[in-house]
Amino acid sequence: MSGVPMSASIHGLACELTHGPSGTRIETVPPRDNGGTGASFSPTDLVGAALAACALSTMALLAQRQGLGWGDARASVEKRMNAAPRRIGELVLAIEMPREVRPEHRPALEEAALTCPVARSLHPDVKLPIVFRYPPG
16 A cells, blocks of 8 residues: 655644645635634545545546546535534535546546545545536526
8 A cells, every 4th residue: 555645734724735756735724613714625625625525526527437428517515514522513515527428437436436535535424415517407
C-alpha cells in the first residue's frame, strides 16, 4: 500500500494543510459554533467536500473507463453536526447529473457514487442521504 504524504501546522486557530506531492495548501478554521471564526472550511467541512468530490470523480472515472456519455456535473453537500458527542451526524448530498448520461447507465454511475472511497471510509453512524437529479427530457 502506497501513501500520500501531507502535513499540517497551526497558527492560532488557523491550520494550514499541505499536500506533499503537489505542494498545494489549504487552510481550515474552526466554525463559529465551536469557538472559531468560520472564515474558511473547518476540518469537518472538508469531510463533506471530500464526499462530494469523491462521488463526482468516481462517476466521471467510471464513465471515462467505460466510454459512457458524461458531461459537467455538480454536487451540493450539507454537513449536519451532532452535539454530544460532537461529530458529523449527516452529510446530505445532492448531485446534479449531466444531460449526457443515458438512462440505462444511471444505476452503474449512481452505485459508483454511493460506494466511492470516501463514502466507504465514513463510520456507519454517519447518515448519507444522496439524491441524484437528472435534467428533464
